[in-house]
Amino acid sequence: MQFKDQVGFIRQHIKKNKLRVFMTVLAATMGTAFLIVLASVGFGIHETIRDQMLSNRLVTEVQVHQSEESGDPGEHVEEIKKLAHVKAVVDRQQLGTNQMSLFGEFEGNHVLVVTDFKEEGKVGFALKEGRLPQNANEVVVGSHFTDYLYSEEETESGDFKTYEGDLIGEQFTYRIDDVEGEFVEEELTLTIVGIGENPSREWVSDRNIYAHDAIIPELERIHYSDHVTGSDDHPDASQLFYHDVAVYVDKLENVKMVSNALRDKQYYVFSIADELEQIDVFFLALKAGLVFVGTIAILIASIGIFNTMTMAVTERTREIGVMKAIGADPKLIRRLFLMESAWIGIIGTVLAVVISYAVSAVSNYLLPIIVSAALGEEDFSELNVTFSVIPWQLVLIASAISISVAMISGWRPARKATKIDVINALRQEL
Secondary structure: OOHHHHHHHHHHHHHHOHHHHHHHHHHHHHHHHHHHHHHHHHHHHHHHHHHHHHHHOOOOEEEEEOEOOOEOHHHHHHHHHOOOOEEEEEEEEEEOOOEEEEEOOEEEOOEEEEEOHHHHHHOOOOEEEEOOOOOOOEEEEOOOHHHHEEOOOEOOOOOEOOOOOOOOOOEEEEEEEOOOOOEOOOOEEEEEEEEEOOOOOOOOOOOEEEEEHHHHHHHHHHHOOOOOOOHHHOOOHHHOEEEEEEEEEOOHHHHHHHHHHHHHOOOEEEEHHHHHHHHHHHHHHHHHHHHHHHHHHHHHHHHHHHHHHHHHHHHOHHHHHHHHHOOOOHHHHHHHHHHHHHHHHHHHHHHHHHHHHHHHHHHHHHHHHHHHHHHOOOOHHHOOOOOOOOOHHHHHHHHHHHHHHHHHHHHHHHHHHHOOOHHHHHHOOO
């Protein structure tokens, strides 16, 4: 029996029982679509969280902290730079003393952060406008610098006056206290040459003043000026600053290697790669669970396929008897019924994939609007949230499950067809 004759045999039965076959295909379609759409929610949430994490932090950044065994990482920056795959080591030193910024009629409460802008330049210090400092008297201010400028003068409405002018090129006076907590009379004049980009997290305020590390000796001299009599007694700058060391790796895949190398040196380290690994494991389990739940729907649909194929065997008992009487191989008869059940699974899967992509697109468009309307949040619809994502791997998994279940459902009826007695089959009335 040629292949086209086998296809004709299947088509003949399908035409005879259009409604029953249609309902069976519909059940298979709904079960497979349910699996894909349900699992796509897990993929969508996973992708959204990963995108937010990757956009909020530098993925190649490794934060290095002191342990009892390692000592201060700020004192070993040059050693850390020699590690393989290290692109840059940024040691941001925060001034650990009282500070004051005098900006014309305004007074500010800011935090001075000293860093090596050569290393910052390697990893792309984000600027809203301006440039990076090139000497000790030039600084970059955080994006919320003006929010921390205060004036005792009130406006006509009774509110305190706020600074609204341009910052680039402006100069201000910076003061720090001495070792006894009293502000020193000597002041520094600093020039603003750049403004930092807004922090990726909306709730974070950047009020820092980022200065060149060439300013360290001057700050140290001023802070200890009334208490140091000779150069031999001059304190080390590490007593005045707190180190915040971040290592930047050349590629994401090398982050774990560098992290392990730093751990071997007894440092406490944290990187986005560590967090992503934990997130990926969690969502792998979640997506596997969703696929399992969706598979239950396909198994329910398989009952319909089993019933349809069992009815097909019963209705075509005489045809099967004739085929066996003229010498048809039992394997051929089994193949015919397995092909029919596979056809139901394939058509159901194709329709399910099309429907799933449509549902996914509609849900990603409508759900933010519906949720924002329900919560009364106008800006929610503008958030970059993906509710459903259907990767090709999910389509392959769902298709394999659907077609496999369909063929397994048709296996027993197909096997039953091969065992029909020829004499009894031919006795049946048409």
